[in-house]
Amino acid sequence: MKREQIMNAALKLFAKNGFYTTTIPDIAKKLNMSVGNIYNYFKSKDILAQEIIKYISSYLGEKLKKINLEKISTKEKTKKIVKIYFQTAKNQPEMIDYFLRVYLSNREVFKGGCEGMICINEFMVEIMIYFEEGVRAGELKDQDFFSAFGLFMGYLGGMVFLKGEGILPSDLDYYIEDISDNIYKALSK
Amino acid sequence: MKTKLLWLSSLTCNGNAHSFLNYHELSLFLDNFEFIYHPIIDSSYTLDDIAKKDIECDILLIEGAISKELKKGDISVIDMIKKYAKKAYRIVTVGTCASFGGMFKNKGEGLHFLQERELEEFRYFKDKTVSVSGCPVHPEVLADTLYMIKRGYDIKLDKFLRPKEFFSYTVHNGCTRNEYFEYKIDNHNYGEKEGCLFYDHGCQAPYTNGSCNKILWNEVNSKTRAGLACFGCTQPQFPKENLFFTKKNMGIPQYLPLGVAKRVYLTLAGISKTFKIERLEKKLFDD
Numbered sequence: 001m002k003r004e005q006i007m008n009a010a011l012k013l014f015a016k017n018g019f020y021t022t023t024i025p026d027i028a029k030k031l032n033m034s035v036g037n038i039y040n041y042f043k044s045k046d047i048l049a050q051e052i053i054k055y056i057s058s059y060l061g062e063k064l065k066k067i068n069l070e071k072i073s074t075k076e077k078t079k080k081i082v083k084i085y086f087q088t089a090k091n092q093p094e095m096i097d098y099f100l101r102v103y104l105s106n107r108e109v110f111k112g113g114c115e116g117m118i119c120i121n122e123f124m125v126e127i128m129i130y131f132e133e134g135v136r137a138g139e140l141k142d143q144d145f146f147s148a149f150g151l152f153m154g155y156l157g158g159m160v161f162l163k164g165e166g167i168l169p170s171d172l173d174y175y176i177e178d179i180s181d182n183i184y185k186a187l188s189k
Numbered sequence: 190m191k192t193k194l195l196w197l198s199s200l201t202c203n204g205n206a207h208s209f210l211n212y213h214e215l216s217l218f219l220d221n222f223e224f225i226y227h228p229i230i231d232s233s234y235t236l237d238d239i240a241k242k243d244i245e246c247d248i249l250l251i252e253g254a255i256s257k258e259l260k261k262g263d264i265s266v267i268d269m270i271k272k273y274a275k276k277a278y279r280i281v282t283v284g285t286c287a288s289f290g291g292m293f294k295n296k297g298e299g300l301h302f303l304q305e306r307e308l309e310e311f312r313y314f315k316d317k318t319v320s321v322s323g324c325p326v327h328p329e330v331l332a333d334t335l336y337m338i339k340r341g342y343d344i345k346l347d348k349f350l351r352p353k354e355f356f357s358y359t360v361h362n363g364c365t366r367n368e369y370f371e372y373k374i375d376n377h378n379y380g381e382k383e384g385c386l387f388y389d390h391g392c393q394a395p396y397t398n399g400s401c402n403k404i405l406w407n408e409v410n411s412k413t414r415a416g417l418a419c420f421g422c423t424q425p426q427f428p429k430e431n432l433f434f435t436k437k438n439m440g441i442p443q444y445l446p447l448g449v450a451k452r453v454y455l456t457l458a459g460i461s462k463t464f465k466i467e468r469l470e471k472k473l474f475d476d
Contacts, residue, residue: 116463125455128441132451135438145440 003041004055005031011052015097019049019106046109053103053110053119056095060088061122068126074134078187079180081130082156086172089160096160127152134187141189152183191223192339195239195246195273196283198228199266200297201253205284206230208325211407212332222335239273240264248338249277254286254297270300274311279338280318283331288320288349289425302349305425320350324422329404330355349425351398359447360394360419363402364411370395373461374469380416382473388442391433393421395446 009030013022024045028035042048067080089096103110103120110119117124131148134140140148159175162168168175198206206229212218224232225246226239234244251270259266274280282300285291289299301308301315319338321331334352337344345353361370369375369385377384386392394402397419401411413419420432436443445454 117459118463121456121459124459125452128439128455129451131439132441133438136443140439142438148439 006033006038006041007048007052007055010048011056011098012094014049014052014102015094019045019102019109046112049102049106049109050114050119052098053114054122056099057120057123059095060084061126063088064123064126064130068129068133074130074137074139075184075188077130077134078184079176081152082180082183083176085156086160086176089163090172093160093164096157097164100157100161139189140187148187151186155179155183191221192335193245193247194222194224194227194250194335195244195248195277196224196227196230196250196252197239197266197269197273198261199251199253199270199287200256200259200293201284201286202292203228203252204325205252205323205331209283209328209331212328213408214332218332218335221339236261236264240269246273246276247278248335249273249280250283251280251287251300252283254290254293255300256293256297259297270311274314274317278317280314281331281334281338282318282320282322282350284326285322285324285422285424285427288322288351289427291324291427302425305349315350318350319344319346319352322349322351322356322423323399324420324427327355327399327401327404327406330400347398351423355400355404356398356423358398358400358403360397360399360401360411360413360423361446362400364394364413365402366413369469371461372464372466372469373458374466376470377416382416383469386413386416386418387435389435390418391420391431391435392418393424393429393444394419396444397421397424398447399423 006027010022010027013026013030017026024038025035028038031038042051063084064081067077067084070077070080072080085096113119127149128145131140131145135142156179159168159172159179163172196206206227210229224230225244226232226234226236234242238244249270255267255270257267280300282288286293286297287300288302289305290297290303291299294304298308299320300311301318301320319334321327321334323330333355334344337352337354347353347356361367364370366385369377369383370387373385373388375384375386375388375390377386377390379390387395392413394413401419402413405411405414418433421427421429441455445451
């Protein structure tokens with residue numbers, strides 16, 4: 001699908017070179033498309049950026065939803081979420097980079113239509129369900145959502161950042177076990 | 190011809206009997222109905238007469254939880270229930286204790302249910318029964334149910350035998366705080382006009398079946414309109430604990446609006462919280 005191809009190409013360029021450095025002609029060139037044709041699919045670069053974050057949120061949200069629907073303990077879910085996050089960082093590093101380097105860093109781009117959680121809702125809903133069901137099951141400590149969210153996602157984002165900077169001595173997979181254990185211990189009762 | 194009512198009190202605080210005194214058309218009601226016995230309204234017979242004599246009765250009203258041990262004087266309440274349940278052509282459980290056990294759920298049970306669990310003992314007259322739950326019963330809902338019975342209406346009931354006419358709604362329906370609910374603004378102090386009480390103050394209206402905000406109490410008000418949370422008093426699980434607090438798990442309410450799936454609720458919540466509606470954040474009038 002053309003629309004998805006444009007998003008994928010733009011995602012890689014935005015993640016690698018940054019939002020402002022990347023132009024619509026750069027994206028068109030990569031796809032052998034005319035600039036005008038890209039505008040047929042996305043009215044502006046800002047809208048393209050917003051659609052990309054929705055696409056990433058939906059992609060990750062769908063994976064988390066599958067984990068949430070499994071009849072397993074919160075401890076097992078924690079490990080699976082860490083694994084999915086690191087696998088995505090390894091196989092589609094542009095997705096995580098985009099989230100960290102574009103979505104979180106260029107907030108002004110996401111003002112007109114992506115305020116608050118709107119464009120990352122699918123991902124956030126599944127994270128909330130993971131926490132809520134963990135507390136309900138008596139495994140996780142009841143606390144403020146963002147205290148728990150920051151601990152979980154900040155940790156994972158930090159590890160991916162270190163990997164991206166070439167600081168981590170081992171592959172991300174190597175850390176899955178320990179990190180899942182640390183997160184679960186920190187969040188559990 | 191007046192319809193003959195027998196009001197039997199079982200294990201009860203008599204709150205329903207008192208609540209019924211607030212019915213705004215009580216004298217008109219008494220032109221149409223006759224209490225052969227009622228604990229506080231003048232009636233034709235004494236409780237002793239009811240127990241010992243064979244008195245004609247059209248509708249049996251039972252208030253209070255059913256307890257096998259309970260006696261009034263030396264009269265077994267359960268024997269009176271059995272006796273008049275046969276004679277009456279309709280039975281009404283008045284209030285939540287008689288319907289589900291309610292406040293007395295540890296000492297007794299409802300006529301057909303203990304909380305949500307259906308009981309066997311009186312199943313043989315379940316087809317006659319209508320449950321008008323509430324703590325206390327809403328006087329107008331009770332009176333209207335009795336009029337519907339008198340006039341021979343085909344009363345549609347929910348799975349707990351409550352008339353759908355009154356219990357297919359939630360208490361949230363008609364609440365004057367709906368705008369605050371929509372945009373997730375609790376921001377409430379008890380008794381004030383502003384704010385929704387669902388998010389922090391324990392309000393159970395979005396998942397409680399009842400008409401309190403459609404048929405107002407004393408024709409003027411409801412708990413939520415007055416600024417107090419709905420405690421879910423018509424529900425089988427009533428009373429829950431910590432009624433003034435919303436039970437949450439990591440910020441997400443444990444009990445969600447009736448029939449709303451968690452993913453749907455959270456999606457809408459995420460969007461609603463994005464908006465900052467200044468008009469709703471501040472006092473309605475601050476001059």
